[in-house]
Amino acid sequence: MGFSHDQAVRALRSTNNSLERAVDWIFSHIDDLDAEAAMDLSEGRSAAESVSESLPAAGPRVKDGNGRYELFAFISHMGTSTMCGHYVCHIKKEGRWVIYNDQKVCASEKPPKDLGYIYFYQRVHS
Structure with missing residues (x-):
């Protein structure tokens, strides 16, 4: 859909990994995301560093086992x-x-x- 990896990760984390809500979240925050990416580039930081700083810690890890x-x-x-x-x-x-x-x-x-x-x-x- 044209979203960067960092935008997708941030949206999923912000919406508790709900794919449908994440897409809506990106569209409603696109101006903020573009501005942050531009600022990060001017400061020499990667988009991944910026996203990881602003996100809460990842949720609990769950073992899913081998899937068939x-x-x-x-x-x-x-x-x-x-x-x-x-x-x-x-x-x-x-x-x-x-x-x-x-x-x-x-x-x-x-x-x-x-x-x-x-x-x-x-x-x-x-």
Whole structure:
């Protein structure tokens, strides 16, 4: 979206790691962030140093363990080029792959998993 790493970190920390609220936070503080970055550059400090000074200490560390993830959906393109054709969605429902192509919904016998543009995974709880 065009945000710097430092802006994203600051926004996430300011919103308790809520992605949706962090984006809103950046847009509502963009002038402040730009001014701080310009001041830091003129003072010879990196943006990371400035952000780390103004943020509270990180919250508690939680061990998440080893994660296992399963592909449950992906978006692929049908057509001769990205300028021609359209995108479809393949979703795994009740153990079977289904293709959503506009109003048509059909079983997808051999979903083109290697041709996806965006892949969606969910954590498998053991």
